[in-house]
Amino acid sequence: MAKELVLITGANGHIGFRVVVFALQLGYKVRAAVRSQEKADRILAAQSIVALDPGEDLTFCFVPDLLQLGAYNEAVKDVHSIIHIASPITSGITEDKYETHFIQPAVSGTLGIIRAAQTSPTVQRVVITSSIVALVPWYDFFEAETGRAFNEQSRTGDPSGPYKNEFEAYASSKVQAFNSTMKLLAEAKPDFDVVHVHPSFVVGKDELVTKAEDVTMGTNGAALRQVLGVKQGWTTPSTSVHLDDVALAHVKALSPAIPSGYSLIAQSEGTNGTTWGDAIEIVQRHFPEQW
Numbered sequence: 001m002a003k004e005l006v007l008i009t010g011a012n013g014h015i016g017f018r019v020v021v022f023a024l025q026l027g028y029k030v031r032a033a034v035r036s037q038e039k040a041d042r043i044l045a046a047q048s049i050v051a052l053d054p055g056e057d058l059t060f061c062f063v064p065d066l067l068q069l070g071a072y073n074e075a076v077k078d079v080h081s082i083i084h085i086a087s088p089i090t091s092g093i094t095e096d097k098y099e100t101h102f103i104q105p106a107v108s109g110t111l112g113i114i115r116a117a118q119t120s121p122t123v124q125r126v127v128i129t130s131s132i133v134a135l136v137p138w139y140d141f142f143e144a145e146t147g148r149a150f151n152e153q154s155r156t157g158d159p160s161g162p163y164k165n166e167f168e169a170y171a172s173s174k175v176q177a178f179n180s181t182m183k184l185l186a187e188a189k190p191d192f193d194v195v196h197v198h199p200s201f202v203v204g205k206d207e208l209v210t211k212a213e214d215v216t217m218g219t220n221g222a223a224l225r226q227v228l229g230v231k232q233g234w235t236t237p238s239t240s241v242h243l244d245d246v247a248l249a250h251v252k253a254l255s256p257a258i259p260s261g262y263s264l265i266a267q268s269e270g271t272n273g274t275t276w277g278d279a280i281e282i283v284q285r286h287f288p289e290q291w
């Protein structure tokens with residue numbers, strides 16, 4: 001039986017790379033979308049990929065600009081399914097660039113992948129990385145304990161600036177991308193299925209990070225800043241999920257057993273949540289000499 005071909009965008013990112021690994025392990029052929037040959041080479045050189053030796057099961061396509069009209073039209077040709085992960089992350093962005101760095105690429109990239117999928121008759125399912133903030137409003141998630149309960153059917157209304165910090169701008173980009181996508185799907189009624197995955201703070205080894213100054217980029221920073229004594233401009237909620245669980249959820253969401261239109265929440269620790277300060281004790285226990 002021929003292997004199904006899945007397009008994975010953001011393949012060189014924190015979540016994207018692990019999704020590539022799990023997809024290959026579970027028997028899919030992967031077309032990885034990256035910005036450049038340099039990023040493709042980094043993936044090919046990673047230990048997990050070298051160990052898998054995927055050969056022709058892993059190929060690459062290049063999408064240098066998510067904002068370009070029809071950016072994914074070539075990438076989606078002949079694929080059975082799509083896992084869309086590409087989206088900007090927090091990395092010290094200043095207020096004057098919130099709109100252009102976070103919101104425009106997140107919204108345009110997600111709408112672009114849906115429109116591209118409509119041009120390919122082979123696409124059966126699209127899985128999109130959203131965020132828990134698309135289900136839980138910023139105020140409830142970051143600023144107050146209101147006692148409200150949220151589930152996969154909850155929705156956050158479109159926020160607007162000005163934003164207090166870059167993470168609030170990032171959260172706005174995920175909310176607006178999700179809401180814009182749901183509106184487009186309601187209007188276009190495409191033939192393919194769409195499933196969203198909503199992770200909380202994703203923590204786990206980023207195999208493609210090779211520089212010490214990059215270890216706190218993205219949601220890994222929530223744990224690592226505790227150890228490094230680095231302050232951030234917002235309070236981190238007690239929500240986390242392991243990278244491998246999130247990546248596996250994306251690949252499992254390709255199954256038709258997951259209903260179209262469903263939102264999968266990726267969150268661990270139950271109602272107790274995550275105590276980020278525990279990272280200090282863990283490092284002291286396992287790396288006493290370095291500490």
